[in-house]
Amino acid sequence: MQSGDPSQGGYLAPVEWDRTVSRKLTTVSPMRRIANVVSTTTGGFSKVWAGSGWGSGWVGETAVRPQTTTPQLAAVTFRAGELYAQPALTNILLDDAQFDIQNWLAGEVADTFAQQEGIAFLAGDGVNKPQGLLTYTDAINPTPLHPGGNLVIVPSGAANNVTGDGLIEFALSLPAPYRVGARWLMSSLTAASVRKLKDGQGNYLWNNDYRTDQPASLLGFPVEIDENMPSVVAGNTPIAFGDFKRGYLINDRYGIRVLRDPYTQKGWTLYYTTKRMGGGVSDPNAIRLLKIATAPGP
DSSP states (O other): OOTTSGGGTGGGSOOOOOSSOOOOOOOOOSHHHHSEEEEOSSSEEEEEEEOSOOOOOOOOTTOOOOOOOOOOEEEEEEEOEEEEEOOEEEHHHHHHOSSOHHHHHHHHHHHHHHHHHHHHHHHOBSSSSOBOGGGOSTTTOSSOSSTTOSOEEEEEEEETSOOHHHHHHHHHTSOHHHHTTOEEEEOHHHHHHHHTOBOTTSOBSEEOOOSTTSOOEETTEEEEEOTTSOOSOTTOOOEEEEOHHHHEEEEEEEEEEEEEESSSSTTEEEEEEEEEEEEEESOGGGEEEEEEESSSOO
């Protein structure tokens, strides 16, 4: 008898199998970690925005002191959209599967939701989904989406490329109060281009701290990688810089909710899964976008 031939004894030596399912890892956006996340008890969240306009002036001891101006207030509302999935499994598969298929399914749907919301946090059009960070520009929405205006776009200063001088000017274009908590946001491909930049002495502008709890640093500010950011192509805005806690808000209506439905389709169990959240820019002054120039110069 031998194990190589099933009929000669191979059936007595079965192959052990891994009771898990392997797949490509899902890229998860860092926006939930770096932005301001709030939980809400209704279908939306609103903030009050005060525009500039506080008046003041110098006066002499006996001079008349006229009434000064006050700012106009406006509401900024973030509506919750809804993500859903409804996978179906046969009841026989649920009965006979040799691993915890329900927990595996829940994890897969959660990863899919994380991927979808990460895309929406940057490029969402605000229709039943968050308003993406990159849509707050005059090119996409000429009428500002925020009462404080759209995000300021800074040209890279070089055709089809990013330069060290351009990054310095870009970072310093952000008002000083917002630079205290500022960080970079870019994709891995953009980071690969930026990491090659050097100063006049041949030193790399990008400094890596090899401690696992410390992110990479560019010009003294931490770097976050988001694969949903555009690539370095003329006309794109591949790099964002700013204080995302002040600049972008994510509102969660509730977490993932699952309705197990074994009745609608006989022989099948449906897992109706939903998640409601919204998002948008809360302070357009807190974030800048770098736009790749199509020609040399500003």
